[in-house]
Amino acid sequence: MNDTIAAISTPPGRSALAVVRLSGADAIAIADRVFRAPSGALAKAVPRTLRHGTAWDSDGDVIDELLAVVLLAPASYTGETMVEFTCHGGDWSAPRLLAALLAGGARAAGPGEFTERAFLNGRMDLARAEAVADVIHAESALAHRLAARQVVGALSTGLSNVAEPLRDLLAEVEARVDFAEDVGEAALPAHIAEGLARAAGALRSVLQGADLGRRAREGARLALVGRPNVGKSSLFNALLGEERALVAAVPGTTRDAVSERVALGGVPVRLIDTAGLRELAAVPEGEHAPVERMGIARTREELAGADAALLVLDASAAWTDADAAAWALAFEKPCVVALNKSDLAAVIVLPSSCVQAAPLRVSAHTGDGVAALRAALAAALTSRSTDDPAVALVTNARHIDALRRAQLAIEEAGRAACDAPGEIVAGEIRVALEALGEVTGEAASPDLLARIFARFCIGK
Numbered sequence: 001m002n003d004t005i006a007a008i009s010t011p012p013g014r015s016a017l018a019v020v021r022l023s024g025a026d027a028i029a030i031a032d033r034v035f036r037a038p039s040g041a042l043a044k045a046v047p048r049t050l051r052h053g054t055a056w057d058s059d060g061d062v063i064d065e066l067l068a069v070v071l072l073a074p075a076s077y078t079g080e081t082m083v084e085f086t087c088h089g090g091d092w093s094a095p096r097l098l099a100a101l102l103a104g105g106a107r108a109a110g111p112g113e114f115t116e117r118a119f120l121n122g123r124m125d126l127a128r129a130e131a132v133a134d135v136i137h138a139e140s141a142l143a144h145r146l147a148a149r150q151v152v153g154a155l156s157t158g159l160s161n162v163a164e165p166l167r168d169l170l171a172e173v174e175a176r177v178d179f180a181e182d183v184g185e186a187a188l189p190a191h192i193a194e195g196l197a198r199a200a201g202a203l204r205s206v207l208q209g210a211d212l213g214r215r216a217r218e219g220a221r222l223a224l225v226g227r228p229n230v231g232k233s234s235l236f237n238a239l240l241g242e243e244r245a246l247v248a249a250v251p252g253t254t255r256d257a258v259s260e261r262v263a264l265g266g267v268p269v270r271l272i273d274t275a276g277l278r279e280l281a282a283v284p285e286g287e288h289a290p291v292e293r294m295g296i297a298r299t300r301e302e303l304a305g306a307d308a309a310l311l312v313l314d315a316s317a318a319w320t321d322a323d324a325a326a327w328a329l330a331f332e333k334p335c336v337v338a339l340n341k342s343d344l345a346a347v348i349v350l351p352s353s354c355v356q357a358a359p360l361r362v363s364a365h366t367g368d369g370v371a372a373l374r375a376a377l378a379a380a381l382t383s384r385s386t387d388d389p390a391v392a393l394v395t396n397a398r399h400i401d402a403l404r405r406a407q408l409a410i411e412e413a414g415r416a417a418c419d420a421p422g423e424i425v426a427g428e429i430r431v432a433l434e435a436l437g438e439v440t441g442e443a444a445s446p447d448l449l450a451r452i453f454a455r456f457c458i459g460k
């Protein structure tokens with residue numbers, strides 16, 4: 001990996017500026033083949049100081065007027081000597097500059113190659129390197145906030161709080177195993193089991209946020225439910241801001257669940273519109289009845305798989321048994337209640353047992369109350385823990401899997417520490433450290449690394 005790589009780090013197309021980066025031992029020499037400045041060669045430049053100059057191609061034609069900065073190894077993003085150029089945006093400046101650098105001896109960087117070098121040079125662990133990709137790919141404000149915390153090392157710190165004590169415990173258990181071979185079997189002292197219990201507890205708190213982390217990345221699943229014709233599809237469209245689902249005055253319009261991604265108050269959500277719930281026996285007989293019954297079964301499935309429910313009621317109609325049935329189902333999940341059609345004269349009277357759910361008055365038709373509903377849904381789908389900047393939520397499925405394996409191994413080691421031979425305890429601790437190492441990258445296979453860095457953009 002000692003060759004010098006170059007890439008354009010900004011997206012193609014018209015923009016004010018573009019960034020082209022070089023990293024590797026020959027970065028300065030290659031840059032000086034292209035860059036000219038009144039203040040002299042970059043080889044003589046003060047590191048981390050901007051130089052103003054011009055770039056030239058091999059035909060002696062000027063490419064652009066630009067700025068260059070030199071970063072000396074190891075104090076750079078990659079840990080290698082780097083030169084970063086800021087030239088003008090557009091279709092030509094950066095590509096021509098890159099071509100000149102390649103002609104000057106650099107190699108075109110692959111996806112994520114700068115970050116891969118940063119990882120290989122010990123500038124960041126794997127969890128942080130992956131978080132860089134998550135920052136770039138974040139699809140919501142919340143996902144971005146959680147990824148950014150990991151870039152600055154919140155997860156890495158949380159994990160080293162687990163791994164460091166485990167390493168100490170492993171060293172002690174191994175020493176005792178060696179010693180026992182000389183003097184005969186000896187039980188492990190109680191502080192080993194206690195230390196393992198502490199490590200398990202620390203990991204458990206890291207994992208606790210995993211479910212929330214997954215929602216932040218993939219979107220929480222929110223099912224809109226209610227009896228037929230209350231305006232679920234209308235409200236679904238109002239929340240989306242587009243006419244996605246079919247709306248009609250006939251009850252039983254929605255048959256199949258329709259889902260769309262949307263951000264509610266910065267929280268990514270998969271919104272699911274469902275078929276109206278009614279007693280299967282109440283479905284009017286006719287050629288469409290079997291389809292509606294299938295739709296109702298599908299609604300129950302969607303609700304079971306949802307993180308939360310939005311129960312929709314029709315404020316302009318009387319409370320019915322079908323509302324009561326929908327209510328009972330919806331409240332098996334965290335649930336927000338919307339009183340829709342509040343633009344019409346209010347008729348509904350909620351049973352006293354339902355009033356404390358604090359229903360929100362909305363109108364899918366006029367849009368009244370929809371902003372407040374969005375905020376209430378966002379609040380219901382997150383929790384205070386996402387607001388605490390010190391909390392690192394594990395958002396990555398690969399991390400969650402490895403950490404769960406580490407958790408099991410630590411618990412196993414804790415049980416073994418009470419009565420099993422020291423070798424068994426040491427073996428389980430090693431399994432746990434190995435699993436933690438898959439997240440930090442200490443124990444990541446080249447194959448895994450290749451897959452992870454392939455997710456990145458070229459130039460990062």
Ligand SMILES: Nc1nc2c(ncn2[C@@H]2O[C@H](COP(=O)(O)OP(=O)(O)OP(=O)(O)O)[C@@H](O)[C@H]2O)c(=O)[nH]1
Binds near residue numbers: 342
């Ligand atoms: N006045 C008024 N009418 C509404 C409002 N929301 C929906 N409607 C009307 O109520 C009827 C049913 O709306 P839908 O959105 O199809 O209701 P749904 O709950 O999806 O119905 P199903 O799919 O059959 O379960 C339509 O005629 C809508 O125009 C509202 O806020 N105010």
Ligand SMILES: [Mg+2]
Binds near residue numbers: 233275276
């Ligand atoms: Mg509908």
